[in-house]
Amino acid sequence: xxxxxxxxxxxxxxxxxxxxxxxxxxxxxxxxxxxxxxxxxxxxxxxxxxxxxxxxxxxxxxxxxxxxxxxxxxxxxxxxxxxxxxxxxxxxxxxxxxxxxxxxxxxxxxxxxxxxxxxxxxxxxxxxxxxxxxxxxxxxxxxxxxxxxxxxxxxxxxxxxxxxxxxxxxxxxxxxxxxxxxxxxxxxxxxxxxxxxxxxxxxxxxxxxxxxxxxxxxxxxxxxxxxxxxxxxxxxxxxxxxxxxxxxxxxxxxxxxxxxxxxxxxxxxxxxxxxxxxxxxxx
Amino acid sequence: xxxxxxxxxxxxxxxxxxxxxxxxxxxxxxxxxxxxxxxxxxxxxxxxxxxxxxxxxxxxxxxxxxxxxxxxxxxxxxxxxxxxxxxxxxxxxxxxxxxxxxxxxxxxxxxxxxxxxxxxxxxxxxxxxxxxxxxxxxxxxxxxxxxxxxxxxxxxxxxxxxxxxxxxxxxxxxxxxxxxxxxxxxxxxxxxxxxxxxxxxxxxxxxxxxxxxxxxxxxxxxxxxxxxxxxxxxxxxxxxxxxxxxxxxxxxxxxxxxxxxxxxxxxxxxxxxxxxxxxxxxx
Numbered sequence: 001x002x003x004x005x006x007x008x009x010x011x012x013x014x015x016x017x018x019x020x021x022x023x024x025x026x027x028x029x030x031x032x033x034x035x036x037x038x039x040x041x042x043x044x045x046x047x048x049x050x051x052x053x054x055x056x057x058x059x060x061x062x063x064x065x066x067x068x069x070x071x072x073x074x075x076x077x078x079x080x081x082x083x084x085x086x087x088x089x090x091x092x093x094x095x096x097x098x099x100x101x102x103x104x105x106x107x108x109x110x111x112x113x114x115x116x117x118x119x120x121x122x123x124x125x126x127x128x129x130x131x132x133x134x135x136x137x138x139x140x141x142x143x144x145x146x147x148x149x150x151x152x153x154x155x156x157x158x159x160x161x162x163x164x165x166x167x168x169x170x171x172x173x174x175x176x177x178x179x180x181x182x183x184x185x186x187x188x189x190x191x192x193x194x195x196x197x198x199x200x201x202x203x204x205x206x207x208x209x210x211x212x213x214x215x216x217x218x219x220x221x222x223x224x225x226x227x228x229x230x231x232x233x234x235x236x237x238x239x240x241x242x243x244x245x246x247x248x249x250x251x252x253x254x255x256x257x258x259x260x261x262x263x264x265x266x267x268x269x270x271x272x273x274x275x276x277x278x279x280x281x282x283x
Numbered sequence: 284x285x286x287x288x289x290x291x292x293x294x295x296x297x298x299x300x301x302x303x304x305x306x307x308x309x310x311x312x313x314x315x316x317x318x319x320x321x322x323x324x325x326x327x328x329x330x331x332x333x334x335x336x337x338x339x340x341x342x343x344x345x346x347x348x349x350x351x352x353x354x355x356x357x358x359x360x361x362x363x364x365x366x367x368x369x370x371x372x373x374x375x376x377x378x379x380x381x382x383x384x385x386x387x388x389x390x391x392x393x394x395x396x397x398x399x400x401x402x403x404x405x406x407x408x409x410x411x412x413x414x415x416x417x418x419x420x421x422x423x424x425x426x427x428x429x430x431x432x433x434x435x436x437x438x439x440x441x442x443x444x445x446x447x448x449x450x451x452x453x454x455x456x457x458x459x460x461x462x463x464x465x466x467x468x469x470x471x472x473x474x475x476x477x478x479x480x481x482x483x484x485x486x487x488x489x490x491x492x493x494x495x496x497x498x499x500x501x502x503x504x505x506x507x508x509x510x511x512x513x514x515x516x517x518x519x520x521x522x523x524x525x526x527x528x529x530x531x532x533x534x535x536x537x538x539x540x541x542x543x544x545x546x547x548x549x550x551x552x553x554x555x556x557x558x559x560x561x562x563x564x565x566x
């Protein structure tokens with residue numbers, strides 16, 4: 001099951017070609033995206049996702065996305081999706097055609113099913129490896145042309161890191177800076193739970209601000225947790241009560257093994273945080 | 284004028300959609316490419332480009348490209364291109380569809396005209412700025428998942444660097460490592476001429492091996508130059524007889540201004556090297 005809505009509102013068939021070969025999203029990875037979880041007919045954190053799409057587009061010097069058009073496209077996708085099953089809804093916004101710089105950006109919402117693998121990961125937890133990202137934590141501020149913290153279509157190294165994890169017998173990655181500072185996953189944020197406080201690293205070090213992480217922190221605060229946004233080191237992860245990867249589609253996924261080493265059992269903690277997170281949303 | 288040949292040999296219309304929205308080349312910048320200059324009906328350095336396509340595909344764990352099919356596609360594109368004008372021929376090879384991991388890669392050859400801007404740059408030279416690339420020179424070896432030196436479709440930061448150059452009143456970029464080591468341009472290699480020797484940095488520091496640079500070095504050696512592949516520092520550029528960016532479409536483009544500072548007049552040197560380079564190719 002898939003559903004495709006162009007930003008102009010037209011419904012299209014995802015099984016037929018829709019994009020030209022000289023689209024800069026394809027030729028250069030030149031564009032931005034978001035992935036929104038639709039559950040119970042509700043697009044979670046849609047405003048925050050649209051904020052971040054706008055922020056990413058700004059970092060790439062692209063025109064500001066038309067917020068209302070995106071809201072309409074999301075609504076149209078939801079309307080066409082069968083009730084009772086979750087949808088992973090990708091919002092894709094490219095610089096448009098190489099051959100016609102004056103043309104409109106390419107923009108569409110593509111809804112797909114949540115993969116079996118991610119559903120299993122949510123339930124059972126995952127093994128994760130740490131991989132060097134090759135940056136220092138001041139680089140994002142010093143060199144904005146490196147687009148650190150933009151959710152761009154140039155995710156080649158994120159995908160390569162996921163393949164490296166698989167080679168090492170793991171299912172996901174935590175990137176680290178050269179000095180051992182914890183950054184983020186290739187497609188998720190890192191959240192650490194320890195002694196009643198949730199921690200996540202600050203976006204200023206060159207990572208994506210997390211929509212799911214923010215939702216979880218809000219929910220956890222209501223449930224009596226403290227939250228802190230501050231730099232984390234690898235050692236902080238090994239000693240914590242629980243370590244999690246958060247993303248729209250992963251929700252709050254528990255890490256049970258880090259670099260081959262089993263972490264403390266965080267199943268009860270995970271159940272508590274997952275329930276708090278779910279309580280944030282209707283449906 | 285544009286010509287589009289899919290790898291299966293079929294001729295297609297580049298003005299109509301040819302690619303599905305869930306192509307991983309589009310959604311993730313997950314694929315590789317080459318750009319070949321066709322001049323006088325001859326595809327320059329085609330073997331070297333296909334070698335490098337294969338090398339990039341290997342770095343991304345993709346199936347080895349079908350060399351003969353690519354050769355046929357290139358020949359078909361040349362056959363359809365009007366004689367007497369150069370063609371920039373892009374070979375694009377993506378991981379294929381997200382929805383069907385077993386499906387064939389997406390693969391096509393797209394021929395376009397060489398832009399006015401690049402023709403002018405070849406003739407008149409360019410102003411270039413240096414920008415930090417945020418890596419150290421050992422990173423490529425240490426962290427292959429960062430795909431340094433692969434010609435991948437994830438060129439978002441290369442494009443962002445070109446926009447940064449424009450903001451600074453320049454036309455191109457030389458990336459540097461954190462320690463001031465010269466790396467490469469976003470879509471070109473750096474060549475320095477000094478006292479009868481041509482220099483370029485080694486690919487092992489995390490840059491693309493240059494096909495045009497290699498052709499130029501071969502030609503220059505025949506014309507009596509020495510050539511050296513060794514690390515360069517920014518100071519080496521400022522003091523040299525001439526500094527050039529080389530790429531298939533740029534050929535040997537002279538840098539007249541570096542970070543706002545005018546370099547020594549290298550017009551005669553450029554004419555000499557450009558002529559040597561042209562003599563390598565028939566037509």
